[in-house]
Amino acid sequence: MLTRLALAAALFALPALAAPDTIPAEPPVPLPKPVEEQAPVEAEQAAPAEVPVPVEKPEEAPADVEPEADNTAEEPPAEMQGPPKPPAPPPPPPAPPVEKEDEEAYRACIGALKTMGVTFKELPRIDDGVGCGIDKPIAATTLSSDVTVEPELTARCETVLQLARMTRDFVEPAAGLGLAGLGALKTVRQASGYVCRKRNSAEEGKISEHARGNAVDIAGLDFEKGSVAMVIAKPEDSDLASAFQRALNAFACLYFSTVLSPGSDATHQDHMHLDVMERRGGYRYCR
Ligand SMILES: [Zn+2]
Numbered sequence: 455m456l457t458r459l460a461l462a463a464a465l466f467a468l469p470a471l472a473a474p475d476t477i478p479a480e481p482p483v484p485l486p487k488p489v490e491e492q493a494p495v496e497a498e499q500a501a502p503a504e505v506p507v508p509v510e511k512p513e514e515a516p517a518d519v520e521p522e523a524d525n526t527a528e529e530p531p532a533e534m535q536g537p538p539k540p541p542a543p544p545p546p547p548p549a550p551p552v553e554k555e556d557e558e559a560y561r562a563c564i565g566a567l568k569t570m571g572v573t574f575k576e577l578p579r580i581d582d583g584v585g586c587g588i589d590k591p592i593a594a595t596t597l598s599s600d601v602t603v604e605p606e607l608t609a610r611c612e613t614v615l616q617l618a619r620m621t622r623d624f625v626e627p628a629a630g631l632g633l634a635g636l637g638a639l640k641t642v643r644q645a646s647g648y649v650c651r652k653r654n655s656a657e658e659g660k661i662s663e664h665a666r667g668n669a670v671d672i673a674g675l676d677f678e679k680g681s682v683a684m685v686i687a688k689p690e691d692s693d694l695a696s697a698f699q700r701a702l703n704a705f706a707c708l709y710f711s712t713v714l715s716p717g718s719d720a721t722h723q724d725h726m727h728l729d730v731m732e733r734r735g736g737y738r739y740c741r
Contacts, residue, residue, distance in 0.1 A: 570622065587666075609670055616709040640676050712727065
């Protein structure tokens with residue numbers, strides 16, 4: 455009896471022991487189901503992501519068109535012209551800013567003009583862009599108490615000062631020798647002071663010194679009893695007027711770093727170009 459009771463107790467005990475194990479095992483079963491349900495949802499969401507795939511097909515379509523394009527005879531020559539094309543020219547360098555005037559040098563220049571009796575007025579800064587302009591421009595109407603400059607000359611002070619010095623030191627006394635009979639010098643006739651343009655008025659190339667206020671063109675001289683124009687004076691010309699012109703051409707190089715005398719090139723036939731452009735090492739260009 456005891457063994458039967460023990461067996462019976464064991465039989466009851468087995469389900470009781472097994473039951474706790476099986477019961478918790480069952481709940482996880484439903485859990486995986488929602489996971490599996492979500493998976494299909496993701497699959498559906500992924501489906502729209504695959505929709506763009508047809509969009510890629512149109513890209514393949516043009517690829518199919520290309521062979522047709524090759525059939526057109528005009529296309530290959532266009533590709534043949536590709537290689538011979540020269541490289542695109544580099545963009546032009548940016549225009550330099552208007553050069554700042556040294557305040558101390560400017561004041562010294564203004565003082566020198568006043569001492570010489572030059573009549574002038576100081577103008578507001580000029581900046582016409584593309585590198586054209588003068589930081590401290592002046593407009594002069596005379597070069598001394600006796601000699602005018604016409605028309606009014608707008609330039610840097612340094613340009614006006616050198617012209618006034620050359621007129622006082624050379625033009626007036628030399629004219630008394632070489633152009634005797636015309637009387638005293640009355641007017642230096644200028645053809646160009648400040649103007650925004652390229653060298654020789656060209657479309658391309660470097661900017662003119664006129665565009666920086668460094669240059670003045672002299673067209674002629676007016677005396678009490680007549681006028682003389684700037685003329686081409688050849689070495690073999692044996693008259694006094696030619697001797698005066700040749701002397702002026704040479705003398706100007708002591709005052710200006712660039713002198714282009716009449717006849718020095720195609721664009722300087724009837725006037726004299728003078729400028730105070732600073733070159734490395736004090737180099738001067740006088741022709
Ligand atoms: Zn000039």
